[in-house]
C-alpha cells in the first residue's frame with residue numbers, strides 16, 4: 001500500500017499511527033512471503049552454487065563507532081559497555097556532527113549518557129547547528145536526561161545557530177521546562193536577563209556594522225571559509241543587520257567556499273528575511289531546494305521568487321513579487337530545522353511521548369501541588385511486538401526465555417501469553433504503579449488500549465469488564481513459586497480497582513494499606529525464599545451488583561494454611577509477623593500482662609491470637 005506523504009502528514013496522529021502500523025504489517029507479510037518463495041527449492045531466483053574454498057568470503061564490517069550508535073538507539077546497555085571496553089571511541093561523531101551524547105539525548109538513553117560522561121565526553125559539545133545534547137533533551141522533553149546533564153554541569157546558556165538556548169525548546173508546562181527554569185533561578189538568572197543576553201548578539205552586530213559603514217570599510221570582506229557579514233546575518237535571522245548591509249552596498253549574492261549564498265543559509269535555518277534581491281538569485285535545482293528549505297512556507301517563498309526571476313529574465317518589465325508577502329510568512333517551528341526529523345522518526349518520538357503526555361501533564365500537576373516536592377515519576381515502556389509471546393513466530397523454550405530475558409533487561413516485567421499475564425519479579429521499585437498509571441489503563445469499553453504495554457492493571461480492568469458483561473463474580477488465579485510476586489500483584493489489582501471505583505475526593509488507598517498491614521501481620525512470615533512470605537491462601541473475588549450494574553465489592557478471603565508454624569518452626573524460618581511485632585512494639589507492662597516476657601510462652605499466646613482472629617477483610621465501597 002503506497003500513500004502520499006502529504007496525505008499521511010495531514011491525517012490526525014492516531015489515524016496516522018494505525019495506518020503506518022498497517023503498512024508495516026503489510027510490508028512484513030510481503031517480506032515473509034518473498035522469503036518463503038526464495039527458500040523453496042528451485043523457487044524464486046536462481047540458487048547460487050555454494051562458495052568453493054578458493055572463493056573469498058565477503059563480510060561487511062561495521063566500525064565500532066557505528067555499532068555503538070546502534071546499541072545506544074536500542075538501549076542495549078550491556079552492548080554499549082562491551083563496545084567501550086573493546087575501545088569504541090566515546091568521542092565518535094554522529095551524522096549531525098554531534099556526539100554520542102546527542103544520540104543518547106534523542107533516544108532518552110540516560111544510562112549510556114552517564115557512562116559516556118564518566119569517560120570524559122564533553123557535555124557541552126555542539127553539533128553542526130550548534131545544538132548541545134541539552135537542546136535535544138528539551139525538544140524531546142526527556143526530563144531524566146535534562147536532570148543528568150544539569151548535574152554534570154552542562155552550560156544551559158549555550159545558543160544554537162538561531163540564538164536559541166535549550167529553554168527555548170522546552171514546551172511551557174512540561175517537566176523539562178520546570179526543571180530548567182528552577183535551575184536558572186537557582187543560579188540567579190531570571191528570564192529578563194536571558195532576554196537581554198539573547199538580544200545582545202544582533203544589537204552588537206548591528207552597531208559593529210554601522211561602525212564599519214561609517215568608517216568606509218568594505219562590507220564584502222570574507223573570512224577563510226569565504227563567509228561574509230551577510231551570510232552571518234542571514235543565517236542568524238538578524239533582519240536589521242541584513243537591511244543595513246544591503247542598503248549600504250553589500251554584495252547580495254556572494255557564495256562562500258561551499259557555494260552557499262546568504263539565501264541558502266536563510267532557507268536552511270528557517271529565517272524569513274525579505275529583501276529585494278531575492279528574485280535576482282539563480283534558480284536552485286529541485287532536489288537541492290527541497291533539501292535546504294527548512295519548512296514548506298519557505299520552500300513556497302523560494303518557488304515564487306524563482307518563478308518571478310525566470311519571468312523577469314524573459315521580460316524585465318515584470319514587477320518583483322510584493323516584498324511584504326515574503327515578510328509576513330510565519331516563522332517555522334523552532335525544532336523543525338535543526339532536528340530535521342523524518343516523518344517516521346517524528347512518529348516514533350511522538351509514539352513515546354504521546355502515550356504518556358497525559359500522564360506527564362497530570363504528573364506535573366502533582367508536582368506543583370506536592371508540598372514535599374516529590375516527583376511522581378511514571379515510566380512505561382512503549383508497546384513492542386514481543387508484548388504477547390503467543391504471537392511470536394517461533395515458540396520454543398529458548399526463544400521464549402530469550403524474549404523474557406530481553407524484556408526483563410528493559411524493565412518490561414509484564415508479558416502477555418494470550419490472555420494470561422506473565423510477571424517476572426523485578427525485586428526493585430518501578431515507577432509503573434501510581435494512580436496516574438491506573439487512570440491510563442481505565443477503559444470505558446473494556447477494550448484494552450493497544451498503545452499501552454502489558455500490565456497487571458490491564459488484567460484488573462479486563463476482569464472488571466468481564467464481570468459487567470457476564471454479570472457474575474470474577475476470580476484471579478495468581479500462581480508461582482514463593483517470592484515470585486503474587487502478593488504484590490494482588491495488591492496492585494485491588495489498588496487499581498479502588499482507583500477505578502473511588503468517588504471523587506475519597507481515596508481508598510490508606511484503608512487498603514491498613515487492611516494489608518493486618519493481613520500480613522497474621523498471615524505472613526519470613527521464609528528462606530521470601531522475607532514476607534504469605535502462609536495463607538487468599539481469594540480475591542469481584543462481586544457484581546445487579547441493581548447498580550457495577551462492582552459491588554472486591555473481597556479478599558484469607559484461609560490460614562500453616563497453623564503449625566505457630567508452634568513449630570522449620571529451620572531458619574520465622575514465626576508469623578504478628579509475633580515479632582508484638583514482642584517489639586508492646587510496652588513492658590503489656591508484655592507482662594500477655595505473658596510475653598518469656599520467648600517460649602510467647603508461642604502459646606500467638607497460638608491463641610492466630611486461632612481467634614479470623615481475618616476476612618472486605619474492601620467495600622468499590
Ligand SMILES: Nc1ncnc2c1ncn2[C@@H]1O[C@H](COP(=O)(O)OP(=O)(O)OP(=O)(O)O)[C@@H](O)[C@H]1O
Pocket residue numbers: 425426427428429430480481482483484485486487488489529530532533534535
Ligand atoms: N511488581 C513488583 N515490583 C517490585 N517488587 C516486587 C514486585 N513483586 C514482588 N516484588 C518483591 O518481591 C518480594 C516477594 O514478593 P511477594 O511477597 O509478592 O511474593 P509471593 O509470590 O507472594 O511469595 P509467597 O508465595 O512466598 O507469599 C516482595 O516483598 C517485593 O519486594
